[in-house]
Amino acid sequence: MRQRKLMNQINVVPYIDVMLVLLVIFMVTATMLPTGTVDLPSVAKASQVKKPPLEIEVRADNDLSLRDRSNDTPARRVNESELVDALRTAQAADPERPVVIAAAKSVRYESVMKVMDLLQRNNVQKVGLLVQPAAK
Template identity: 30%
Template sequence: MASSMGDDDNGINEINVTPMVDVMLVLLIIFMVTANYMTSQSIDMKLPKASTGQSNNADVKNLGFSIDKNSKLFLDGQPVNYADLAPLLAEKKAQKPDISALISADVKTPHGEVVKLIDFIRKNGITNFAINVEVEE
C-alpha cells in the first residue's frame, strides 16, 4: 500500500487575486461616483478679471460668499437666504472675532446684489472683506 499521507502536491500553490481585484474595482466605482457628486455640487461662476488682483492667503479662514448669475446667494457652497444668514454670522463672529468674508460674484451678477451683500455683512459686524477676482496675466 503505497498511499501518501500528508504529501499532497496537487494543491493550489498560487495566491488567489480575484478578491483583491473585486475590492479594487468597488473602490474605483466609489471614487468615480463620489468625484462626480462633488463636481456637481460646485457653483457655476465666471469671476470678473482684474490685473491688480492678489492671491488669497490659504491660512486665513474666511466666510466664502458666492452670488451666481441668477443672484442666488451661497455661503461656503451651500445655498442660504438673508433671513437665515444673520444668526449664522453672529455665531461665526463669536467663534472668531476677526473673521473676514471673501465675496465671489459672477461677472453677470447685478452690481446691486454685491452691494446688498456687503451692506448686510457689515451690519452684522463683519467689516473685513475681499472681492474674489480672476487675475489677468
C-alpha cells in the same frame, strides 16, 4: 440856477462785466485740467488671506450660497437671515476670520452691493471681494 441832487447808487455794471470775464476764464480752463484717475490694485498685487475665509456666492438670480473654505464643505444655499446668523456665529468663534463675496461677471453690481450693505448693517467685520489671479 438849480442844484444837482447827489446820486447814492452804486453802478454794478463794471462788477458784472468782471464776473462774466472770470466765469468765461474758469469755464475755459476747467476743460484743460487733467481728470482724476483712481489707481486700483491689480489682481496680481491682491493680498493673500492668512486664514481660510467664509465665501458668499452671489448668483445671477440673486440666490446666495455660503461656503466654509476651512473644511472645504460644499456651498449651501442660504437666505439673508441665515447668512447673517452663520457669519455672526463664525466670527464670534474667530473675530479675525475674513468673509469674501464671490460673484460672476454676469451678476449685477447692485446685487453685490446689496449683500455688502446687508453685512455692514449687521456689523460683519473683515469683508472683501474674491478675485481670481490673472492667467500667466
